[in-house]
Amino acid sequence: MKQEIYGHLSLDTMATHIPHKFIVPEGTNTLRLEFTHTPEHPGVGNIPHQLSISVYGPNGARGTRHNNDDQQPIISKNWASPGYLSGPIEPGEWTVELDVHRILPPGSVDYQINVFCGNEVTDSRTPMPGPMMPNSLRRRGPGWYTGDLHGHTYHSDGDFSPAEFLEEALKRGYDFVALTDHNTQSAIPEITSLAGEAITILSGVELTTFNGHAVVLGVNEWTEWRVKDGNSMSALASDLQNRGALYIIAHPKSEGHPICTGCRWAFSDMMPGPARHVEVWNRGWAGSHNEPGLRQFYKWLNEGFRMVASSGTDTHRSMPPEVRIGANRVYAYDNTQDEILDGLRRGHSFVTSGPEIQFTAETEDSGACMGDLVKPGQLTLHLGWSSGSTGVDSSELEAVLIKNNKTLSRWSCGEHEDSEFTIFSEEADWFSLELRDRRGELHALSNPIFVGQQVGTWR
Numbered sequence: 001m002k003q004e005i006y007g008h009l010s011l012d013t014m015a016t017h018i019p020h021k022f023i024v025p026e027g028t029n030t031l032r033l034e035f036t037h038t039p040e041h042p043g044v045g046n047i048p049h050q051l052s053i054s055v056y057g058p059n060g061a062r063g064t065r066h067n068n069d070d071q072q073p074i075i076s077k078n079w080a081s082p083g084y085l086s087g088p089i090e091p092g093e094w095t096v097e098l099d100v101h102r103i104l105p106p107g108s109v110d111y112q113i114n115v116f117c118g119n120e121v122t123d124s125r126t127p128m129p130g131p132m133m134p135n136s137l138r139r140r141g142p143g144w145y146t147g148d149l150h151g152h153t154y155h156s157d158g159d160f161s162p163a164e165f166l167e168e169a170l171k172r173g174y175d176f177v178a179l180t181d182h183n184t185q186s187a188i189p190e191i192t193s194l195a196g197e198a199i200t201i202l203s204g205v206e207l208t209t210f211n212g213h214a215v216v217l218g219v220n221e222w223t224e225w226r227v228k229d230g231n232s233m234s235a236l237a238s239d240l241q242n243r244g245a246l247y248i249i250a251h252p253k254s255e256g257h258p259i260c261t262g263c264r265w266a267f268s269d270m271m272p273g274p275a276r277h278v279e280v281w282n283r284g285w286a287g288s289h290n291e292p293g294l295r296q297f298y299k300w301l302n303e304g305f306r307m308v309a310s311s312g313t314d315t316h317r318s319m320p321p322e323v324r325i326g327a328n329r330v331y332a333y334d335n336t337q338d339e340i341l342d343g344l345r346r347g348h349s350f351v352t353s354g355p356e357i358q359f360t361a362e363t364e365d366s367g368a369c370m371g372d373l374v375k376p377g378q379l380t381l382h383l384g385w386s387s388g389s390t391g392v393d394s395s396e397l398e399a400v401l402i403k404n405n406k407t408l409s410r411w412s413c414g415e416h417e418d419s420e421f422t423i424f425s426e427e428a429d430w431f432s433l434e435l436r437d438r439r440g441e442l443h444a445l446s447n448p449i450f451v452g453q454q455v456g457t458w459r
């Protein structure tokens with residue numbers, strides 16, 4: 001059975017979701033949808049319109065394949081196209097929603113969605129051959145672990161299969177890696193089973209809205225990402241955090257429309273609202289948006305939000321070696337999803353393209369490490385650094401101690417291996433340690449040590 005849906009898009013339909021209902025008859029085992037639009041491409045210059053479809057059944061969401069040319073999904077009892085969820089095809093009213101992420105002048109676009117309901121069963125496809133997973137088990141127990149919190153496969157707009165994505169993570173030597181496809185978790189079961197005991201998978205999603213992106217970690221099931229019908233981003237974030245997820249504002253100062261429509265953080269009710277994690281290092285450091293993102297993080301710290309900085313490679317495909325990506329080094333009680341997320345929640349972590357840093361504080365009666373809170377008063381900061389796994393000579397680097405977004409002191413890393421700094425701290429001070437090279441580019445950043453009193457449930 002074929003059902004045809006027609007629609008028209010003008011410029012003012014940008015940043016809307018356009019729902020269309022269709023009926024699935026009893027006995028349907030496979031759904032096939034074909035979305036087409038004309039004119040197919042332009043757009044402006046080489047930037048096309050960005051349109052994807054999302055499918056919802058009577059019992060919930062069945063997926064989407066964001067920012068992918070293939071908008072012809074098959075959803076069946078036993079198998080579904082990348083981005084979509086297989087499972088029973090319930091008879092009744094379904095919805096296909098057109099997500100109008102970007103529409104460019106002149107903006108007059110006609111679209112058609114054909115829906116085919118069949119009773120044939122589409123069987124599992126032969127999975128792509130997986131990487132040779134190392135026989136060695138991943139490291140466990142208390143310690144520092146390295147990994148990435150942000151990346152994509154072909155379940156959204158990446159090139160990698162889940163197997164290739166894992167291969168890349170293992171090549172980089174990660175202890176853990178998050179898979180965060182746009183608005184779908186359809187690859188999580190496959191990647192978790194492929195990973196076995198070789199590497200810890202953080203099951204995640206990148207909420208890819210029209211006004212900003214957020215990386216959410218520790219959620220296995222489809223997550224509402226649409227900010228509409230009275231559903232604010234702030235409410236979504238609180239709900240996810242209450243369910244135990246870690247919520248990270250992604251690349252807050254990314255370029256916006258039309259280069260990367262929706263990528264820049266623009267939720268006026270979430271500056272930062274309930275968010276406590278910010279991705280200050282997205283892709284290579286030299287990207288134009290990271291320094292402003294770090295400034296935004298420092299601004300929020302100065303406003304009194306005790307926040308945690310993180311890094312995400314936002315991997316979509318192989319990256320050239322000259323792209324200097326950051327990793328997260330996290331102190332965790334074990335190398336499991338729950339413990340890595342707890343370490344990140346505490347801010348017991350730093351971001352780095354290789355160098356190691358140590359950053360601790362001592363007061364009269366207590367000690368603290370990065371991410372911790374100490375009482376106001378006499379404070380001795382202990383700072384240490386080494387080249388770590390980078391090819392960068394430490395003489396190329398400078399250690400910078402920051403207090404409340406102002407430079408307090410600097411050391412040449414070639415001349416000193418560590419240092420100590422004693423200061424009388426006031427309420428609401430915060431300190432962080434940066435390693436930068438001669439061009440001023442960041443190589444490592446500690447999470448802050450905060451000064452103040454315990455408030456609320458956050459630290």
Ligand SMILES: [Zn+2]
Pocket residue numbers: 206213250251263
């Ligand atoms: Zn993003």
Ligand SMILES: [Zn+2]
Pocket residue numbers: 150151152206314
């Ligand atoms: Zn991303």
